[in-house]
Amino acid sequence: MANSEFQYVRSFETWDALPPSNWIVVRIDGRGFSKLCKKYDFAKPNDRRALDLMNAAAVEVVRSFVDIVLAYGQSDEYSFIFHESAQLFERRAVKLATSVATQFTAEYCMLWPKYMQGVELERPWPTFDGRCVCYPKRKILRDYLAWRQADCHINNLYNTTFWNLVLKGGRTGTEAEEELKGTVSGDKNEILFTKFGINYNKEDEIYRKGTVVYRAYDLEVNGQERNKEATEGSKSQLEKEKKRKMKAKIEVEHCDIIGDGFWEKRPYILA
Numbered sequence: 523m524a525n526s527e528f529q530y531v532r533s534f535e536t537w538d539a540l541p542p543s544n545w546i547v548v549r550i551d552g553r554g555f556s557k558l559c560k561k562y563d564f565a566k567p568n569d570r571r572a573l574d575l576m577n578a579a580a581v582e583v584v585r586s587f588v589d590i591v592l593a594y595g596q597s598d599e600y601s602f603i604f605h606e607s608a609q610l611f612e613r614r615a616v617k618l619a620t621s622v623a624t625q626f627t628a629e630y631c632m633l634w635p636k637y638m639q640g641v642e643l644e645r646p647w648p649t650f651d652g653r654c655v656c657y658p659k660r661k662i663l664r665d666y667l668a669w670r671q672a673d674c675h676i677n678n679l680y681n682t683t684f685w686n687l688v689l690k691g692g693r694t695g696t697e698a699e700e701e702l703k704g705t706v707s708g709d710k711n712e713i714l715f716t717k718f719g720i721n722y723n724k725e726d727e728i729y730r731k732g733t734v735v736y737r738a739y740d741l742e743v744n745g746q747e748r749n750k751e752a753t754e755g756s757k758s759q760l761e762k763e764k765k766r767k768m769k770a771k772i773e774v775e776h777c778d779i780i781g782d783g784f785w786e787k788r789p790y791i792l793a
């Protein structure tokens with residue numbers, strides 16, 4: 523058929539491959555979750571069921587993309603880190619971002635009844651946007667993750683103080699906001715402790731630190747060997763490597779990833 527007459531329209535598409543040797547972060551974020559929280563009556567400041575649901579969806583995404591080495595989530599967002607050597611979709615940005623965001627969305631909606639028992643999901647269904655960001659150095663990728671975890675901490679300290687003032691302190695939203703204007707972390711810790719007997723540092727880590735999901739390799743194979751295998755390996759070795767990644771246990775933790783401790787104990791993650 524004379525399809526060739528129409529073929530030229532393909533040339534209007536733009537090639538959006540991300541540069542090689544960069545760590546690719548795909549960050550997804552819930553659309554309009556401030557509203558969604560109210561609609562489904564999420565507990566404030568933190569609804570544990572909703573966080574568990576986010577984490578369960580993230581585990582499935584990590585499981586299905588073997589190039590993802592680690593993911594970090596808090597609130598209604600998740601950052602998925604693709605290894606700098608990943609070749610999936612020839613590193614095309616829109617393919618990567620849409621594939622991750624749509625899989626996350628499907629998992630979130632399908633897992634909803636398991637985590638939000640007795641709460642019926644209605645239209646508009648929850649959806650997530652997605653974007654890709656490239657980081658050319660491990661150090662900058664670490665700073666990116668530190669930025670997200672610091673954001674988690676700052677928001678959670680604020681939200682915890684705000685909601686205690688409202689729910690236990692009898693303030694209106696506006697009054698609580700006014701009271702917190704210009705306060706630093708120390709002031710909020712003080713308010714929580716003196717007014718509500720809460721030691722912020724004893725609040726659950728899932729709220730204070732967010733959630734890290736990563737592929738845990740067999741300890742006997744260190745990252746260096748793995749990298750050698752992956753870059754110099756024959757096709758069958760690469761296949762073996764892929765199988766091993768697919769079989770690797772996926773760990774879920776709520777710990778500090780700003781300091782070096784987490785990374786020094788697991789050097790294979792960013793190897």
Ligand code: ATP
Pocket residue numbers: 551552553554555556557559564565566567568569570572573597598
């Ligand atoms: P946008 O579509 O621009 O992302 P948004 O309303 O989703 O808009 P965000 O900045 O992403 O805006 O904020 C998400 C909101 O959802 C925050 O107010 C956060 O406190 C709330 N939220 C997310 N997860 C939970 C949870 N597990 N429990 C309680 N509140 C939550």
Ligand code: ATP
Pocket residue numbers: none
């Ligand atoms: P990729 O992930 O690269 O898109 P793909 O296998 O999805 O890989 P496509 O080029 O998108 O490849 O092709 C989709 C395939 O699905 C085609 O072979 C098409 O004929 C088939 N397909 C799609 N919808 C239908 C349908 N309703 N009935 C029968 N076949 C279908």
Ligand code: MG
Pocket residue numbers: 551
């Ligand atoms: Mg947003």
Ligand code: MG
Pocket residue numbers: 551552553554555556598
């Ligand atoms: Mg959002």
Ligand code: MG
Pocket residue numbers: 551552597598599
């Ligand atoms: Mg958000």
Ligand code: MG
Pocket residue numbers: none
């Ligand atoms: Mg297709």
Ligand code: MG
Pocket residue numbers: none
């Ligand atoms: Mg197609």
